[in-house]
Amino acid sequence: MITITGTVGSSGKYLVTGIPVDTHAHTVLKIAFENNTGGTNLALVAGTDADFAAATGGLQLSDSGGPGFQFLTIIDTHKLAGLLIFVRRKVGSADSKFTINID
Numbered sequence: 001m002i003t004i005t006g007t008v009g010s011s012g013k014y015l016v017t018g019i020p021v022d023t024h025a026h027t028v029l030k031i032a033f034e035n036n037t038g039g040t041n042l043a044l045v046a047g048t049d050a051d052f053a054a055a056t057g058g059l060q061l062s063d064s065g066g067p068g069f070q071f072l073t074i075i076d077t078h079k080l081a082g083l084l085i086f087v088r089r090k091v092g093s094a095d096s097k098f099t100i101n102i103d
Contacts, residue, residue: 001103006087008042008096013055014087016100021046021080029080031073032101035064040092044073044100046083055088063090064098 008014035042045051047058059079062071087098 001101004100004102006098008040008087008089008098010095011055012089013052014098015052016044016085016087020082020084021077023077023081025077027077029073029075029077030103031061031075032070032099033062033064033073034067034070034099036067036097036099037092037094038066040064040094040096041090042087042096042098043090044085044087046080046085048083052084052086058086059083061085070099070101 004016006014033044042064043060044062045058045060051058061073061075089096
């Protein structure tokens with residue numbers, strides 16, 4: 001398992017993967033996503049470079065609730081092939097801390 005923490009700042013987005021997902025296998029990923037900042041709403045997204053640049057579009061993998069709520073996504077890695085994974089703010093304007101656990 002890997003844990004990733006970060007903060008969505010003034011840009012409204014945070015790049016999680018530095019390059020697009022490179023997989024040809026059909027492997028299941030379990031992703032737990034949590035927004036750690038009250039008063040904001042975040043989305044975990046898989047999308048193209050253009051989706052990330054615009055902070056819109058893409059495949060929403062998870063939404064967030066308030067601090068303390070983790071949401072589970074179970075997905076085949078093949079569906080993520082060629083896409084970046086990023087977090088974007090949907091509601092609020094404050095810097096928003098998040099945690100992602102991937103197994």
